[in-house]
Amino acid sequence: MKLNGYDNYTHYLNFCRIQNVKKMLKEEDLNKVNFMYIYTASGFSNQVTFNRAFKRIEGITPSEYIKNLNVDTID
DSSP states (O other): OOOOOOOSHHHHHHHHHHHHHHHHHHHHHHSSSHHHHHHHHTTTTSSSHHHHHHHHHHSHHHHHHHHHHHHHHHH
């Protein structure tokens, strides 16, 4: 059963966590803050779980997202 567009509570929770990761990626200087800090501060316990959730929700990998983010800031 889907509720409000989410498969289940975990999907909703991961969606919220990914939104926080994306916000932090835009706000933080990645030269000063390591990536592990960002995904753990957003509630993910390990990188494998984070990568899987990010790909499922965003449709691209975190590294592809960061690359696109860097291209957008250059323009």
